[in-house]
Each structure stands twice: as structure tokens, then as C-alpha cells.
Amino acid sequence: MENEIGVRGKYAYSFPELGSVEIIKDPLIIVENDKIVSIGPYDQTKSSLAGHDIVGDKDADVLIPGLINTHTHAAMTLFRGIADDLPLMEWLEKYIWPMESHLTPDDIFHGARLAVLEMLRSGTTTANSMYWHPEKEAQAFVELGMRAIVGYPILHPIAEYKRDDMFVVKWHQSHNDLIRVALQPHAPYTVTNETYQVMHELLLEYNEKFEVPVLFHTHLAETKHEMEAIRNFAQEMDFQISEEITTPTQYLDSLGVLDQYTVAAHCVHTSKKDVETLRSRKVGVSINLVSNLKLASGIPPLVEYVSNNVKTSLGTDGASSNNRLDLFETTRLIALLYKGLHYSPTLLPISEAMYLATAGGANVLHMNNVGQLKEGFKADIVSLSLKTIEMQPIYHEKSALSHLVYIGERSHVKNVIVNGSLVIENTLPTKVAIDEILDSFKRTSTSLFERI
Template identity: 40%
Template structure:
């Protein structure tokens, strides 16, 4: 049976990056695809038996895309705040992660998926341990997601991670994808980067487009990344090239290409940005997490008009501390204006692009991030009958509300892959209660010292 979604307005970018605004819209969904979009009075004519979602008080937008996170780190939310990145990671997060079980990750990821859906996020890209458990959580909550076994040289086997990424990619009828997650230049040796890169490039040359894998890595996040990377490689008896930036390092070892997905890119020069653009590298910025960890901010003002495959991420809920992408949207929309004394540097329209079609392009995932015909039916309806969203009278006012006023509380219905996942604000309360209980129990165990 077809699904018809009605709204007061629809707002979306098409794949050619044109902004579309429709008054009194209707969307017809058949199975997992949008088969028609236009005026509600017109599109409903050809539909006989159907389910209906939405009404004339709602804004229809594409499902939002969180391009970089660590989903199961909900387990560590509110733990070890107000610390610099190195101390936060090495003294607090990594010791707890060594005690993680598969079940811990499943429930942590399940909570993260539910939190994301309630805020209108329909696609997440997560780098974390036990990716098969994150994939299971994605399957069970009906969200769309990309997972990836993180590779840290000396801790896990690269070949096993490659095999697992290949196995998980395009599972659940394409709703779950995988990327090979090489953690960072300061935790992965040059030889592991090169070996993984050769495998990915050779594989992608031979397979269908939808089966091609990405390499996902943190890049240019800490200011002293090159110093850390050189020390790490020398300790592993590996040579380290003479380079001036992390982007230059990736270029030197052959990784600057369209299958590289990078998170952060804070410490990058104009020359680095040109190289990222020229080589079609994919970039996800995470400004809220960067600010919390005191890592400076990515030069988004220089990236926004230069890098085509640019998206937005929350980073993990232990360093943000939320998976609500509206917090990140509002922060970046305001922060750069104040930082650069320029109210036009990041416009409301830019934030909507970053959170939808920009994220889709960054993840190399066709069919998401838009409401155009034949897109995958990932759709969010927003209740406009809210004091903080009034008046809602034009495309400009809606873009303004998206960037500066929305907070996730107005997300009324969420459809993923043609299925209604949240209806009238409701996600199965019994499931939520069970997940909340399990996550608290597991966090308490992870915090417990060995001699307690």
C-alpha cells in the first residue's frame, strides 16, 4: 500500500543543488522510494488505497544526515568533560573502551539511534568497536546507517577489519553500509594506511558503484597531529615522510581521492583545502565537538564554497554531548558570524544544505538527503504550530527557523526507507525504557575500577 504525506510546505535540495519550495505539498511513497512529489491536490488523484501521514500544519524536509559520530559512545555521555582531546582520549575514554563488550555496544548504539531519530536524523555514519553490533542496532531501530570497524595499528588485525567491512556493506537491503575506519594518522601506521588503500582502490575498480567502500578517518583534528603521527610510526619502526600538514601526508601516501572520507579537518591551510577539493575528498565538520574539546574550529568559511562533498557531524555523544544535530546546526550558524564579524559568512541556507544533500554527497550515498522523485523515502515532518516557529510564511523564514530556532522538539513524524518509524512524536516507549535502563547499568559497570 502506498503512503501519502501531506504538509503545509516542503523544502529540499535536489541532486543538482537547486533549492525547492512547495506550498501545500504531497509526497507519494511506494515501498522504499518517493514516486511523486508536488501539490497535494494533484498527487493524491492517482492514489487509491493508501496510508496518510502529516497535515496542513507541517513542514516536509528530507531526513537529516549525521556524517560522523561514534554512536555507542552514549555510554560515556557526561563522563570526563572539560578536558583536552589527548587527556580525554588516553586517560579516560580508551581505558573504559578496553572493557567494552558486544552487548554494551549494542545497547549504546541503540540508544544513539533512538536519540537521533527523535531529532529527525535518518542517516548516521558511525566509527566504533563491534560494528556488527552497531549494525544490529541500526537494523532493530529502522534508522539508516554506515558503520565501520576502527583500525588502530597493533590493536586489531587490518585484514579482519577489511573482511568485516566488506561483509557488513550493503546489508539489510542496502540500509546498512560500511566503511573501513582507519582511526587517525597518529594511531595507524603508514604501512597500514597504504595496505588498506590498495585494497579499497583495487576492490572499487572491480565492483558495482553501490558496492564501493570508503575509507573513513579522523584528519587534522589535534594541532600536533603530525608530531604525534611521526612519533607513533617511529615507535613502530616505520619511516615517516617529510610533510607540512596532515593533508599533505595523505597526498604523499596516495590517499587523497574520492573514496577518502575525513572527519574534522580543523588544522588545514588554503593549500590543503585546494587539494581536498581537487581530489574530491569527502569532509565532515564537527564544530560543536571541536569547540568542547578546545581543538579550535575548522575553517568552514573557506570550505563552504570550495569543497563539494561537505557534510555535518555531531561527533560522539561523549564529546558533544548530544546526537541532536540541530544543536550543531545552530552553533555553526552563529559561531562563525561572531568569530569573523561577518553575518553573511555561513547563511541559514548553507546549514540546511550541510545537514541534508551535503551530507549525502559526503557519504557517497545516492538517494538520500533530498525529496526529489525516486529518492529513498527518508522524510521528516515538522510541526509548525509552535511558538518558536511562528510565523512560518516563506522559504526564507523556514530556512531561518531551521538554522536558528528548531531544536528537535518539533519533529512529529519520521519515515525511513518508506517505513513510519516515529508517528505523532512517538517511538515505542517500552523499547526506550529498556534501553535507558540497560545503558545506565552498563555505564556503571564500565566506570567501576578493577579493585572495587
């Protein structure tokens, strides 16, 4: 068999449902090929260990399911730190879109590769990425061994919609289901009503055919003035929006394009009625708190989503609006911010914050065998080391669980397994040397900077 690994640690945690946590002391996870074939306390599972390579430290590693980033633009690492402290529209129109017009497919490959390495080393094993030349991003994900959903952004006037069955057939569920595809209308203020509907019809057509769904990934309700931007865009593009529609969510719902396949990034500005619409249409929401704070878009009503059973998950957004692709930071931040915002220390406890970063993300991305440490699930496993000053003391399994959210950060990530392959070993990528990634990124970004 290709991969036969026995993963050991001091504790293993999994967060199968909102608010629940499964804890195993002295765990052993047996991985064969791409799956977890058994998981339990070492004494009960060790009989199946013969012939497997052992990974991990039984005295100091914490094992968790890989984190799931439900909204990013991987190759935007190329624009990290190049335009900060600006509002969204100015940032997009004056800086990002003009610079993106200079990107080559090769730039995107190297930009995405850096992002993939950064995400893996932050304990993220799955990402949902919207970017140009998605086949180049897909190559980067495959090369380093990370799970991803990729797709072309459609946005007027830069990229008009063109049907591309070849791309979908080539990449959807490819590489042992490591890579999937999404149709990606950028946002309601850059995509016409008709294009949304045509893309959605195509989505339903694909989803009659494929075993696992192609998703519909869009930005939604990111800023306070988005409805105004949509009306201006409608005027420019010569289509009508009824006066009764007052929010971006109601607008997309009126087009009939919101359903269980939708991944809506941001959802910062939603009314009570919108929250009910997102719930009843089974839309998956991706909260990108750091990006929203940095661009001063507002604070998404995460607690309303969670308490109203809206499918909710976490994203980082791209590296030029975050600027870290670090879900540990996001998880800690949501666990802190909403408590303070609502004057309630019991809101978003550890088990809920970690659910949103793991199984909640898998639920939004329709990955029903990802996001938990469970027999039969894909082996996407992250270990963090407790051998650091700040992780002390560890009295029992609850201490290490607390440290995971309130202390844990990407520097604690030690080993990462995706689809059964050990892709980060002792903090280093196993498939491509770190210097080769950094050197080629430097060459690419220097040449891009000269062009712009």
C-alpha cells in the same frame, strides 16, 4: 506493498545544491516501499493517494529530507558525561581508551541503540559510525530502522588491521541498502603508513566489485599538534616521514590514500595547499564543530572548504565529546558562528547550512539517491511541528524556512520516515518501545560502570 504512505504538511523544503532551496506549499509526498514515487502540491499529486496511509498535519508540519551525520561513534553514548573539559589526547589516553577496553559486544549494541533513538528523534536519518563490534552497531541501526555506514576502527596498539571480507560481504548494502560498510583507519597518529596503504589497496579491490563504494573513513587534522603526534608515532613504529611534509593532509596524500572515497573527519587544521589537496582529490570533509569547540581543538575553516568547492558535510562526533547527537544544534551553530567569525552576516545562509546537513552529507557518503525530497529518491523524510510558541509567526513559506534553522531544534521533530518506513511516529519509536531501550541501556551502563 509493504509501505504505502502519503505524507502531508504545510510546507516542504529540499536543498539539492549549495545555496538552492526547493519549496512546495501544501505538499503531498507519496511513498511506496522504500522510495518517494511522487512529490508535489496536494492538488496535483492527490490522484495517486488512494490506498495510502496519511501521515502528517497539513496545517502545521514542515517536511524536510532527513539530516545526515557524517561522523560519529554511536555506542559512545555509554561514556557521555564521564570525562568532560579535557584536551583530546588526555581525554583519549586517560579516560576513553582504558574504559573502552571493558566494553562487551552487548554493551555496544545497547549503547548504539540509545544513540540511534537519539539521532532519529533529532531528525537524523543517516549516520556514518566508527566503532568496535560494528556488527552490533549495525544490528541496532537495523532494529530501529535507521540508515548507517559502520566499520571497525583500526588503531595501534588497540586494534591492528585484519582483513575481514565476511563482515564486508555480510553488511555492505544489506537490508535493502539501509546498511553500508566503511574501512576505518582511526587517524594518522594511530595507524602506520603501511596499514593505511594496505587498507586503501583493499578498498580499491572492494570498489571494483561492489555496486556502491565502500568508504574510507578516518580522522584527519583534528588538533594543532597532530603533525608532531604523527612524527612521534612514526618514530615509535620505526617508519620514515620526509622532512618536507608539514601537515597531516600532505602526509596522507603522500601515501596515496586520499581520494573520492575518503571521509575525513574534523579537518580543523589545514593550510591553503591542504584545502586544494582536499578539493582536487575529491575528499569528503565532515565538520564536527561542537566536538572541536568542546575539546578546544580549534574552529574548522568551513567557509574556505565551501568557497573552494571541497565536498563538505556535518557530523556530531561521539556523545562523549559533543555531548548531543543533535544536528539541528550543529546546523544552527555553523549558521551563526561563521557569520560572527568573518564579520559577514551573508555567510552560510539557511539554504547553505541546510544543504550541508542534508544533500551535502549524502554527497560525501556517496549516497546518490538520499538527502533530497525528490521523486525516485529514498524516502527519508522528517517532519517538524510548527505548533509551538517559539515557531510563531508563520507569515509565509520563508518564515517557516527561517524558523527551521534559527529556531528549529530536535524537540520539534515529530515524524521520521527512513527507507519508506515510519520509524518515529509522533515523537515515539515504532519498532522498539522507548522504555525497553532506556531500561536495557541503564542495566548495561550500570554494569559497565561497575567493571571500570
